[in-house]
Amino acid sequence: MTSAVASQATGLRHRAEIEAGSLPPLLVQAEQLAGSVLLGEHGRRRAGMGDDFWQYRPAQPGDSRNMIDHRRSARGDQQFIREREWQIAQTVHVWVDQGGSMRFASKPDLPQKIDRARKLALAASILMVRGGERVGLTGTTLPPRSGNIQILRMAEALSLNDDTDYAPPEHHAMIPHARGLFISDFLGPFDELQLALSKAADRGLRGVLLQVLDPSEEGFPFTGRTLFESVSGGFRHETLKASALRDRYLERLAERRNALENLCRATGWRMGLHHTGDSAQAALLWLYHALEKTR
Numbered sequence: 001m002t003s004a005v006a007s008q009a010t011g012l013r014h015r016a017e018i019e020a021g022s023l024p025p026l027l028v029q030a031e032q033l034a035g036s037v038l039l040g041e042h043g044r045r046r047a048g049m050g051d052d053f054w055q056y057r058p059a060q061p062g063d064s065r066n067m068i069d070h071r072r073s074a075r076g077d078q079q080f081i082r083e084r085e086w087q088i089a090q091t092v093h094v095w096v097d098q099g100g101s102m103r104f105a106s107k108p109d110l111p112q113k114i115d116r117a118r119k120l121a122l123a124a125s126i127l128m129v130r131g132g133e134r135v136g137l138t139g140t141t142l143p144p145r146s147g148n149i150q151i152l153r154m155a156e157a158l159s160l161n162d163d164t165d166y167a168p169p170e171h172h173a174m175i176p177h178a179r180g181l182f183i184s185d186f187l188g189p190f191d192e193l194q195l196a197l198s199k200a201a202d203r204g205l206r207g208v209l210l211q212v213l214d215p216s217e218e219g220f221p222f223t224g225r226t227l228f229e230s231v232s233g234g235f236r237h238e239t240l241k242a243s244a245l246r247d248r249y250l251e252r253l254a255e256r257r258n259a260l261e262n263l264c265r266a267t268g269w270r271m272g273l274h275h276t277g278d279s280a281q282a283a284l285l286w287l288y289h290a291l292e293k294t295r
Contacts, residue, residue, distance in 0.1 A: 027155035030122035037127065037284055090133040091144045092291070093174050093205070095196075096121045096158055097184030099167035100231040105276065106216035113212045116276045116283075117183040118158045120210070123280075124181060124287050126151055139170035144178070165232050168192035171199045179294050180207030180269075181287070185217070186260055194263060201267035206294045209264055209271045210287060217253070218275065220246045270294060 059068060059079040068079050102114035125135040129146055135154070136144035142157055166188025174180065180200055186193065186209070200207070216222075222242035229236045239245060257273075264271040270290045274283040 024152075024155045024159050026118055026122060026159055027152065029119050030126055030155070033119060033123040033280055033284060034126040034130075036281055037123075037288070091175050091178035092125075092128055092133060092135045093138045093144065093178060093180045093207075094121050094125060094135060094154070095138040095169050095180070095182045095184075097167050097169070097186075097188075098158070098160060098162040099188065100162070100165045101185055101187060102212075103161070103231045104214055106214050110214065110276050113185055113214060113276055114161075116274070116280060117210075117212045119280060120212075120274070120283055120287060121181065121183050122151070122155055122158060123284050124291070125154055127284075127288060128291075137170070138172070138174060138180070140173045143173065144175065163232070165230050165234055169196040171196035174200055174203060174205055176203040176205065178205050179291060180205055181210070181291065182207065183210045183212060185213055186211050187217075187256065190256070190259060193260075197263055197267045197269060200269075206268045207270075208287065208290045208294060209260065209269055210283070211257070211260065211271070211273050213273070213275055215275050215277045220249050222246075268294075 096114075096117050098114060102117060103112050105112045128135050129148070129151055132146070134144040134146045135150065136142045137154065137157055142150075142153055168189070169182055169184070169192060182193075182196075197209075222245075224242060225238070225240050226242035227236065227238045261271055263269075270293065272283075272286055272290060274286075
């Protein structure tokens with residue numbers, strides 16, 4: 001290798017290291033997780049199927065101008081997007097609970113629930129985008145799009161925290177007959193989740209709920225004098241005999257899970273459970289198959 005070529009290679013490597021260093025750590029971790037799962041072709045449009053016109057929908061922030069149907073838009077003051085059946089089937093709305101309750105880990109060697117939830121959501125999004133699907137967040141801030149730039153935008157958006165203990169799911173601007181992926185501990189107010197899934201079902205949107213819990217939230221290993229405090233500090237409860245609360249806590253947890261399962265059955269969604277002490281790769285594989293079954 002000549003000195004000029006070696007110098008050029010060194011320069012390219014240096015620039016690559018600088019660019020990689022500027023990427024959100026979440027994106028790097030999600031890329032590694034997605035890369036560890038070999039799923040083959042995913043979400044590809046089948047030849048000869050799904051080319052039929054499906055619907056017009058109002059244009060949303062983030063839609064490119066070449067998606068606008070000018071003939072339909074010329075009838076009024078609003079711009080419309082012409083969508084085909086295959087585009088709807090390959091659209092996924094993602095919501096990750098970024099509230100304070102998710103920033104919990106019972107041991108230093110365990111990830112916080114929010115870290116695992118974000119990594120799984122972004123890794124699943126990477127796989128779907130590589131398979132030709134459009135992925136975005138619920139709400140109007142980041143509508144579904146394809147491409148690597150969209151993944152970068154999602155990584156940045158998912159790196160933000162919510163100041164509340166329990167962040168309610170966003171249910172606005174979900175495209176009818178698309179799919180959804182909601183990840184949370186689902187320990188907060190139930191009404192907001194019920195509203196979001198009911199509205200999604202009314203629009204023909206099906207999807208997957210993944211409940212992420214710390215192992216201590218399943219086993220309740222606490223005994224003796226214990227101070228229970230929310231991550232935000234808004235809730236505090238001290239007891240001298242924590243073990244006396246165990247049965248009542250586990251009963252309430254079982255009631256919540258039963259309510260979640262009933263809600264999923266009523267709305268056509270699927271539900272899964274993941275513990276932060278378990279393999280993230282296994283959880284991603286489950287998510288992939290579960291999302292495929294919601295098509």
